[in-house]
Amino acid sequence: MKGDRYVVIDVETTGNRPTTSDRVIEVGMTVIEGLEIVDSFSSFVNPNRDIPLFIEQLTGISEEDVENAPTFDEIAPRILQALDGACFVAHHVDFDLSFINAELDRAGYAQFEGELLDTVEMARMLYPTFESYRLQTLSDIFEFSHEQPHRAGSDAYVTAKLLIEMFTKLSALPRETVHRMKPYTEQMCNGLHRIIHEIDVYNFEQADRSLPNDVEIYRGFAIRKRQQHSESTQAASAQSFDAALFFGEEGLLSKTTTNYEERAGQSTMSTAVWKAMNNEEHLLCEAATGTGKTLAYLYPALMKSLEANRPTVIATETIALQQQIVDREIIKLNEALNEDINVAILKGRSHYLCLQKFEHFLDRMPSSYDEHLFAAQLLVWLVETIDGDIEELNLPSGGYTLWEELKSDSYTCSHAGCSYYNRCYYHRAKERAKHAQLIITNHSLLFTDRFSSSGILPKYETVIFDEAHQMEDTAGKYLGYESSYQQLVRLISRFGLQDSEGLLFEIERSLKEKSINRYDVEWVRNRKQELYHLQSEWLQLFQTLQNIANKKPSGTIHYRPSQYEGKFVMEVVERISYMIDTLQKEWLNCIAQLEDQHPEESTLWRKVSQLIDDFTDENETVRQLLVHEVEEHVYWMEAGKTNAFDRLTLYRRPISIASSMQSYFFDEVKSVIMTSATLTVKDSFSFIKNTLGLPKENVNELKVESPFSYAKQAQLLVPSDFPDIKQEEEYIDALSEFISMLTSHVNGKMLVLFTSYDMLKKTYNRVKPQLEDLNYALLAQGVKGEQRTRLVKNFRKYERAILFGTSTFWEGIDLPGEDVRALIIVRLPFTPPNDPVYQAKANELTMRNENSFQKLAIPKAVLRFKQGFGRLIRTKDDRGLVYVLDKRLVEARYGNSFIRSLPEIPHTYTSTDEILSITSDFFEE
Known part of the structure; x- marks a missing residue:
């Protein structure tokens, strides 16, 4: 490997069609020999055609730059000389090679057909936890100097530095890892496969090569060793709670935190949390943005845990906040107290890799490219991961489907039969939780633990709900049921109805090899036929x-199960139930015998057992949705945009979670702390108290105002001349025009929040052509299928961009400073009146002669509105404007409920022209 020659090439082009009209406008080349850069070359190339404007803006290469540059045929000899006997390397090699070969062909030279190496593919394999594999991102991670992104010379040089970095990592991997990776690189670039093979041969010639201290070899895998649990120190347990000592201007936090500023609200909140815990009371605490609420509850939570010698459980709705608590806030707490705090993150078991399943997955030899890359990624990851949590990974396109086959489950994780039990990531996580002072989990797992008495969490007496405004939705989903056509189809596909795929193929192969008496190939085919019949009934x-x-x-x-009694729907449900019951009996009888006769295939039999359990669970779910009727629940189905049966989803939810929350939490847990930036409506906690079923006694309330100066940092603007929201087409025209006009006045990033995806899409289609002319990037939720996190990351990297979002974009995204200069709220976020749970709640209020609009619609919309508003000002230095394009905020009687929910902020109701003028003045200050 050290004596090999690698030629790294990057091209800038007029487009992405090498065989038709697009041409190369710049070539960069860097040569590596002996893992050293020995030569670099770059040149503009005259393409003999125009350069599109967007290419000029992206690369900075103009018509003048290439006017007197050599044509490709003039520089081709130098490129060919460098490539002679070398490996062709590029970041996205297919793109660069296709252009080089097209240009060589035009110049009359033979195309390059030697070894190839794609640094994107190699980076995905070696760095499975990286968030992005863009060259600029990788350059930032490794701190390479990359002065001219999207310029061929600079890109080629940085790609060469990246390649050397990756060679170094490959050489340092345990030899067992490289050896196991080798067969999975056969479908990758031939240059990469050859490198892995050479390193594998070299490694086994070095018999005395030692392992890193934190890695062990087990059953042929190189695995990161488990960390030992540290017990609470005497010094930590001796401390007592003192908000002033910790948060004061001269307190512990100030001595370890750069640019520390004392916040009175933080200390007040912390004291209230401690008091509630100490007095075995519950607390509702609305803590506005900038309060520092996470540390405000972490400090008393830790002190209480040490005092009581029991863990405090902290539950968040989002994984992002869990990680933020561990990566940022716990570190601050550690440093301030000078302690090594025992903290454990515990998630649902499906988040964790099952090593026994992974071994079985490799033994059956993955076949597709995605499976090969997935296998190689996980082999590298095993050397690095402590937690074995899927959230750490950036998987290939099919990776999340493959994870279904590899995630931990109760069958494969039994103590008696699992070879990896002592190294099991899920049991490691549970074990860490037993020794932890603070357990960080999610709402869903906490509800599972309480409502099902599953004993996932160790015994605790205090729980903190962060993002508490989400409790109703998450608890409702847990206490309800949901199914779709795709649900059972996915289970059947895991068995595999086609030849050479799925569990049935593995079972058939195993039975053939072992010549098992009763269970032969014909038996498997009969089971396959039963699955075909089941799928047919499900379809019907x-x-x-x-x-x-x-x-x-x-x-x-909306529907009620009773309306289907004695009808065709019920007949099909009963046939499905019978078929799943029969399937279960057949397989369980089979597995009971096979496990005794062939324990070496225990992983396979347990995977089948788990899958049969999943079928049984799905059968029960469908019966709960279509057979069992509960008066206090609401039932509905959603047909999807295409009105196709394969997109139909059935739902059942409790109308109220209050009684369940009271029984399982407020009556059983000594102290429940609920905090969020949005819990009050018109300065009252009444709505959230009624929703969650909080008792009338033993509940404290606290509202902590933001330390930000909203009057100086922000303004609220409402255009008086906008069309009525009900005139949709006219309204979308006005909205599109307003956004386009606003760009030149804001000259930065804007976030636009919709309540309707249909309106979002229509506005996107009208605005997009205009924004391209204005050199503004436009990103939109759901339009191109990008995930929320990817959209936010892309939004952050642009200087001038607009992000359209709905639903989840109203909360949970942190865009401080210049990331958002202007926030547009398209309309007041009222729950659609046909929302089934909302409708059921509204009907109950009406039956009690109460005003459902006042009691339900307005409070829910106000809380949502506050969440949306909170996307603008995230730090004390942020400045920005909020535009609400819904005149009801000012003209309707209930509009004042929304304005009163916001901090003290100047608000103006005037014409669009005047609003644009105010905008210009605001950003010129």
């Missing part, structure tokens, strides 16, 4: 339900 069920749905004008169709 959802086609029937879809026909019912199509008779209704709305996409949301």
